[in-house]
Amino acid sequence: MIFNEFRFLFVFLPIILVGCYWIVPARYRRELLLAASLVFYGLSGLEHVTALIAGLIWVYVWTSNNKFEESNFRLASAIIGPLAALFYYKYMSFAVETIQQISGEEFTSRFSIFENVLLPAGISFFTFQMIAFAIDRYRGDLPANPPFRTFALYICFFPQLVAGPILRFSAVSAAIGGLEKFCPKRADFDAALGYIVFGLAAKVLLADGLADALGPFSAQPENLSRDGALFVIFAYSFQIYFDFYGYSLVAIGLGRLFGFEFPDNFLRPYEARNPRDFWRRWHVSLSYWIRDYLYLSLGGNRSYIRNIIIVFAVCGLWHGAGWNFVVWGLYHAGLVAGYASIARWWDKMPAFQQRFLNFVLISIGWLLFQYNFTDAFALLESLARPATMTSAGPMLWDWGVFVLAGVICFALNIEKTITWSAGLRNGSVYYSGTLGLVFVVTLAFLESSQTFIYFRF
Amino acid sequence: MTYKWFFAPLLAFFVFSIWGQSAEIPSAFSIGGDAQLHRLSTLPVSAVLQVKFSQENVQYPMDIALFGNSISLPVVPSELLMSGQNAFNFAVPGTSFQSSVTLLQSLLEEGRQIKLAIIQVDNFEAINVEQSPWPRGPVRMGLLISRIASGLTEPRIGPDELLRMVWRSIKSEAIIFAGFFNIQKIWAYLAYRFPNWLPSIPTSTLPYSVDGSLPRLEITVPRTHELLSSHGAMLPGYFAKDLGRVAQLSTMVDRIVLVEMPLEPTSAAYYVYNPTLQGAQFRGMFSRICNQLDLECHVAPISGDPGQPNFWADETHPSAQWLAAYLRQIILSEASRKRALQP
Numbered sequence: 178m179i180f181n182e183f184r185f186l187f188v189f190l191p192i193i194l195v196g197c198y199w200i201v202p203a204r205y206r207r208e209l210l211l212a213a214s215l216v217f218y219g220l221s222g223l224e225h226v227t228a229l230i231a232g233l234i235w236v237y238v239w240t241s242n243n244k245f246e247e248s249n250f251r252l253a254s255a256i257i258g259p260l261a262a263l264f265y266y267k268y269m270s271f272a273v274e275t276i277q278q279i280s281g282e283e284f285t286s287r288f289s290i291f292e293n294v295l296l297p298a299g300i301s302f303f304t305f306q307m308i309a310f311a312i313d314r315y316r317g318d319l320p321a322n323p324p325f326r327t328f329a330l331y332i333c334f335f336p337q338l339v340a341g342p343i344l345r346f347s348a349v350s351a352a353i354g355g356l357e358k359f360c361p362k363r364a365d366f367d368a369a370l371g372y373i374v375f376g377l378a379a380k381v382l383l384a385d386g387l388a389d390a391l392g393p394f395s396a397q398p399e400n401l402s403r404d405g406a407l408f409v410i411f412a413y414s415f416q417i418y419f420d421f422y423g424y425s426l427v428a429i430g431l432g433r434l435f436g437f438e439f440p441d442n443f444l445r446p447y448e449a450r451n452p453r454d455f456w457r458r459w460h461v462s463l464s465y466w467i468r469d470y471l472y473l474s475l476g477g478n479r480s481y482i483r484n485i486i487i488v489f490a491v492c493g494l495w496h497g498a499g500w501n502f503v504v505w506g507l508y509h510a511g512l513v514a515g516y517a518s519i520a521r522w523w524d525k526m527p528a529f530q531q532r533f534l535n536f537v538l539i540s541i542g543w544l545l546f547q548y549n550f551t552d553a554f555a556l557l558e559s560l561a562r563p564a565t566m567t568s569a570g571p572m573l574w575d576w577g578v579f580v581l582a583g584v585i586c587f588a589l590n591i592e593k594t595i596t597w598s599a600g601l602r603n604g605s606v607y608y609s610g611t612l613g614l615v616f617v618v619t620l621a622f623l624e625s626s627q628t629f630i631y632f633r634f
Numbered sequence: 635m636t637y638k639w640f641f642a643p644l645l646a647f648f649v650f651s652i653w654g655q656s657a658e659i660p661s662a663f664s665i666g667g668d669a670q671l672h673r674l675s676t677l678p679v680s681a682v683l684q685v686k687f688s689q690e691n692v693q694y695p696m697d698i699a700l701f702g703n704s705i706s707l708p709v710v711p712s713e714l715l716m717s718g719q720n721a722f723n724f725a726v727p728g729t730s731f732q733s734s735v736t737l738l739q740s741l742l743e744e745g746r747q748i749k750l751a752i753i754q755v756d757n758f759e760a761i762n763v764e765q766s767p768w769p770r771g772p773v774r775m776g777l778l779i780s781r782i783a784s785g786l787t788e789p790r791i792g793p794d795e796l797l798r799m800v801w802r803s804i805k806s807e808a809i810i811f812a813g814f815f816n817i818q819k820i821w822a823y824l825a826y827r828f829p830n831w832l833p834s835i836p837t838s839t840l841p842y843s844v845d846g847s848l849p850r851l852e853i854t855v856p857r858t859h860e861l862l863s864s865h866g867a868m869l870p871g872y873f874a875k876d877l878g879r880v881a882q883l884s885t886m887v888d889r890i891v892l893v894e895m896p897l898e899p900t901s902a903a904y905y906v907y908n909p910t911l912q913g914a915q916f917r918g919m920f921s922r923i924c925n926q927l928d929l930e931c932h933v934a935p936i937s938g939d940p941g942q943p944n945f946w947a948d949e950t951h952p953s954a955q956w957l958a959a960y961l962r963q964i965i966l967s968e969a970s971r972k973r974a975l976q977p
Contacts, residue, residue, distance in 0.1 A: 183815075203928070370640070605639075612640055613642060617643045621820070624813075624816045
């Protein structure tokens with residue numbers, strides 16, 4: 178199930194809200210939300226929900242040991258289970274393909290059973306969350322395991338199960354513990370509605386609108402006019418942003434309905450002045466995870482270049498099983514390391530110039546998200562050569578969607594608008610009406626909405 | 635936040651959408667407008683059923699009426715005729731046997747006379763199991779309630795089948811309800827009703843013909859096909875009930891012919907050697923009930939070679955010309971009537 182479909186908005190969510198606050202006794206809210214989360218996930222496949230539950234039990238059993246903090250072996254055992262599942266579902270066919278290419282040996286038939294393995298939605302997200310829990314236990318940040326249902330809800334809670342934010346247990350333990358006594362106030366509903374409506378609009382109207390506009394051009398990177406190639410680069414940049422940002426807003430809104438205060442996962446990333454700043458603003462929870470559990474473990478700034486290369490290569494691989502993703506990660510490692518070496522010169526540029534240059538560099542990087550190497554180079558070639566009669570270029574309508582996305586990306590601060598609306602009294606008529614109008618327009622396009630891009634990860 | 639102002643646009647949009655989709659829609663076949671015939675394929679199934687039901691373009695009594703879904707839709711009805719006869723293709727894409735029977739029943743109850751009704755039955759290996767989205771509003775609700783009631787009273791409909799039917803109906807109604815918020819559907823309706831004012835949604839299909847058929851680009855190079863990969867889960871009790879409805883209608887029509895659609899040769903040949911329980915059970919039930927009710931029913935040929943070279947669009951959609959010839963052969967063959975009941 179996904180957020181941008183009718184059965185979630187008008188069947189699943191209302192049932193859970195009514196069940197949580199009117200039908201089920203407050204002391205069973207955790208169980209209700211856990212069951213609802215498993216149903217939410219299970220509707221996409223029983224095998225996947227079984228793998229999730231197996232992972233939960235595995236990590237919980239290993240981390241329950243009283244001497245867990247003293248044992249590297251137990252830590253390794255705890256995280257090997259979810260990592261093995263992640264490898265099986267996400268990386269096995271990539272690994273086989275790579276070994277085959279290196280060895281030149283054909284052994285596809287021996288591994289043909291892996292060809293039809295379906296990637297469980299969000300496996301990279303909940304695997305990282307399980308690993309975070311195990312490492313926190315090992316480091317002593319969590320003195321003891323919480324009850325299983327609490328741990329399970331922390332991993333499986335449906336608003337953040339399939340695309341984050343990737344949270345530490347300490348960030349939500351109070352909310353889970355306080356579920357029994359939580360009574361949503363008017364302000365919670367107001368804020369939740371704002372986040373959900375704006376999040377859905379960002380996904381359905383902007384991200385999917387851009388996807389529709391991009392469709393004919395993305396499919397033929399070798400036959401684009403120059404403006405067509407530029408359109409693909411920058412429109413996709415906005416598409417992926419609004420796709421993931423929209424998801425995160427909805428997740429925050431849904432969390433508020435149940436007393437969870439999820440941190441913002443996007444801090445206006447395209448306004449970043451440099452690549453390092455970008456990673457403090459884009460998918461913040463992943464950046465923190467990588468910093469806390471990988472970068473610092475490798476020694477942090479002591480071997481800066483080496484560690485930056487390693488963490489960004491892992492970051493790329495986390496996003497997708499393919500060399501294009503690894504190279505995308507290394508490209509960002511190059512940007513961050515490059516910036517570190519020219520920071521003095523870069524920071525002297527006017528702020529607008531820094532932002533623009535950074536946005537261009539980030540957008541070029543997204544090409545490796547969209548395409549394999551051949552198509553990415555084909556698109557760059559289209560950018561360099563003069564257009565022919567058959568080259569495809571965007572129409573006025575396509576540019577219209579693009580400009581609208583750009584204006585909203587840079588000029589509208591949605592989180593501030595939601596916070597600002599909380600203080601409104603008489604003026605709230607306009608805000609409420611606008612929100613209602615945005616919701617109506619979003620619903621009108623909901624049926625043709627596509628799956629979130631980050632579900633693949 | 636003022637919730638009444640939040641919900642006001644939602645309510646206004648809903649009311650506008652109901653107005654746009656519920657009002658009487660003119661029949662493209664009656665008025666023969668090219669623009670509307672082209673826009674017809676953008677309308678949802680229930681609207682196309684309504685348009686075909688309400689068309690006044692052909693004379694009654696009608697010699698031949700063809701009912702079915704996308705399989706029968708491209709068949710040009712004049713290819714089924716003897717000279718001097720009139721005919722109309724009532725097939726609507728995406729529908730199932732239940733919709734065909736409901737449409738025929740509604741026409742007859744309106745007093746339209748039909749001499750020969752040909753009703754397509756999907757191949758029992760590839761059943762389309764949609765719940766009828768037509769007629770609209772309260773009438774459909776009434777039919778749905780009577781269908782649920784019959785599930786409670788008729789012994790051949792078990793509780794599990796009743797529950798499955800109810801669940802499918804809930805899903806079907808939810809989809810229809812969601813359609814009231816779908817901008818494409820609303821736009822399709824408005825563009826159909828006001829063809830001179832609004833541009834239509836681009837569609838790759840050709841326009842409908844005035845005889846009710848929708849031409850399909852025919853395959854010109856022989857090709858092979860994958861085997862069928864999924865089966866519809868048919869509800870046997872309700873299927874039997876619909877056959878009973880056909881039997882009741884047979885007193886109002888000179889001749890009703892039920893034809894199970896053939897499968898593409900590769901798939902058909904596969905099922906000859908690997909018969910499925912579903913196919914065997916339903917085909918047997920179909921033949922048995924047809925015999926009991928004295929209905930003229932034709933099961934699909936089992937030779938696995940219903941047409942060479944292979945110009946099928948996919949596993950279930952034959953060339954329109956081939957299907958027309960197949961149906962013509964059935965309706966002209968008096969002798970086939972008894973023989974056809976042997977599965």
